[in-house]
Amino acid sequence: MSEESDGKLIEDSLIQLRCHFTWKLLIEAPEIPDLENRIWEEIQFLDTKYNGGIHNLLAYVKHLKGQNEEALKSLKEAEDLMQKEHANQASVRSLVTWSNFAWVYYHMGRLAEAQAYLDKVENICKKPSNPFRYRMECPEIDCEEGWALLKCGGKNYERAKACFEKALEGDHENPEFSTGYAISAYRLDGFKLATKGYRQFSLLPLRQAVSLNPDNGYLKVLLALKLQDNGQEAEGEKYLEEALANMSSQTYVFRYAAKFYRRKGSVDKALELLKKALQETPTSVLLHHQIGLCYKAQMIQIKEATKGQPRGQNREKIDKMIRLAIFHFESAVENKPTFEVAHLDLARMYIEAGNHRKAEETFQKLLCMKPVVEETMQDIHLQYARFQEFQKKSEINAIIHYLKAIKIEQTSFIRDKSINSLKKLVLKKLQRNALDLESLSLLGFVYKLKGNMNEALEYYERALRLAADFENSVRQGP
Structure with a gap:
């Protein structure tokens, strides 16, 4: 048999494997x-x-x-760890690793080694109850798939949750499966915070996961944040203190504990924890974004304390906070160019700094992105519309982007804000010119969206009468 036909046979077998090469992980370059x-x-x-x-x-x-040689080294490390961590089920746990070995060797053109690993997979899958030659349905592999999807970003979270749900069907009390399900639920809840009527569901899974993993500080701090979301901050703080007292995963715990303290208003405490974590992981996108949010919060605190009129030292402090926030937001987007929320925070901070050119450049990048969450795109159009209205003084462009936010029909608080902002702008235009046909039509549209049909009809009729009067005057001529 020729090498070409050998390669085709091996490729047909590889496609049947359950591993990172066949899970369709959505990762942009x-x-x-x-x-x-x-x-x-x-x-x-x-x-x-x-x-x-x-x-x-x-x-x-x-x-x-x-870097396929480096990939082989990582797979050897994975294989060794599977033997240590899961000695009683190492062969099943190693199926994913062996499948990845087969794929890497295939891509390197080392077909004999690829076939050797395919044979290893086949030997484990040879069971009377298993109809597949190179794959096996088992909760451990569902779990492995879930972790891979979870690590690869928001586009994969729904599938990750489904994998952990499937794994739990076979073992309801498994600490690892429960942990994965709770974390994926927490991440999905975070995506939907701006969605009206969305019922968050991660609190119970997090409680279950903590009960099965009582020494896991990372899970405890996520539970603390979820309790804070639900207005149960005092109970959340107990879990937070337990997580901080435990030396487990401290760099991770500090990240999320800082978020808890920032939302509580203890911004200095949050910054202290974030800076400690940054010493260990200086390129962390999450840390740079969170630090930027802390400096933004401090800026807002000073503005509120001075009723929006900071002078002297307060003005200097605000300028410093703006510079620091910009530095950290820029670091976040430099290390992760697809981080839409950090880009949006950066654009807002450029506006605070009076740097409209850089704000415009950042918004243009955002408008070309395709966020996973529709509410993020609504917010991009809303913030850009405000920038056009208040900084660029372009009411036309502001209206265009308020409408783009509204036309994304996901019900959310951001969409409501866009409707109200459009209404204010249109009313302002009508105060200057009560016979503005476009503004009358837009106001009718706004009232229709709000469900006020009588007001909507009134403004649509006024617009139609005005249009008819204009057409008659054109026909009659001067």
Whole structure:
């Protein structure tokens, strides 16, 4: 048999495997450096009993970068860890690693080695109850798939949650499966905070995961944040203090504890924790973004204390906070160019600094992005519309982008704000010119969106009468 036909047979077998090469992980090229950075952070700073999977993902990322020799080293590390961590089920747990080995060797043109790993997978899958030659349905592999999807960003979170749900069907009390499900639920809740009527669902999974993993400080601090979201801050603080007292995963705990303190108003405490964590992970996108938010919060505190009229030292403090926030937001987007929320925070801070050119450049980048969450795109159009209205003094462009935000029909608080902002602008225009046909029509549209049909009809009719009068006057001529 020729080498070409051998390769085709091996490729047909590889497609049947369950591993990182067949899971359709949605990773954009600009996201790879940040993903690799976060993988290394997890390897170094997250205390977990389940380290094998992250080395598998690192191997896949190395392959994407064209570093197949390095990928093989990571897979060897994953294989060794599986033997130590899951000695009683090492062969099943190693199926993903062996499948990845087969794929990497295939891409390197080393077909004999690829076939050797395919044979290893086939030997484990040979069971009377298993109809597949190169794949096996089992909760451990569902779990591995879930962790890989969860690490690869928001586009993958729904699928990650489904994987952990499937794994839990076979073992409701499994601490690892429960942890994965709780974290994916928490992340999905975070995506939907701006959605009206959305019922958050991660609180119970987080409680369950903490009960099954009582020494996991990372889970406890996520539970603390979720309790804070639900107005149960005092109970959340108890879990937070437990997490901080535990030396487990401190770099991760500091990140989320800081978010808790910032939202509570203890911004100095938040900054203290974030700076400690930054010493360990100086390129962390999450840390730079959170530090930027803290400086933004301090700026707002001074503005509120001075009733928006800061002078002297207060003005100097505000300028310093703006510079620091810009530095950290710029660091975040430099390390992760697809981080839409950080780009939006950066654009707002450029506006605070009076740097309208850079604000415009940042908004133009944002308008070309395709966020996972529709509410993010609504917010981009809303903030750009405000920038056009209040800084650029372009009512036409402001109206265009308020309408673009509104036409994304996801019900959200941001969409409501866009409707109200459009209404204020249109009323302002009508005060200057009560016969403005476009403004009358837009006001009718706004009232229609709000469900006030009588007012909507009134303004539509006024617009139609005005249009008819104008047409008659044109026909009659001077």
